[in-house]
Amino acid sequence: MSVLIVTSFLACALSFHNASTRYVLSLAREGLLPRRFKRLSARTQAPVAASVAISVLAVAALVVAALTIADPYLGLALWTYATGVQGLVFSQAVAAIAVVAYFARDRRGHSLWRVLVAPRSAPRGSASASS
Known part of the structure; x- marks a missing residue:
């Protein structure tokens, strides 16, 4: 076990x-974080600079x-995971609000x-709408 x-x-x-x-790579591509975090591995196209930055933050926290x-579970893991989950839920809420706001401004003819x-995900009569 x-x-x-x-x-x-x-x-x-x-x-x-x-x-x-x-996420760090995406934020750097959008210009919200320094450009150096956009650097990719030439061989694998992995976001190496962003990965190193996240690793440095993790080591600093440790x-x-x-x-x-600090207690490894109660003092470190619990607080970091709770914060991470809150950040994820917040990000999803902001994305949902952004979608509604976008379509409130531009309904794309609907x-x-x-x-x-x-809203529906597919028009009537399509295979995904009937299943």
């Missing part, structure tokens, strides 16, 4: 690192936790009912 817990924790940490790296003798009140 301990092996499963440790490997699942490692998988979660790796997944979170990858998602964070991609050093602070070690210096303050009625207000179709765009804001009762």
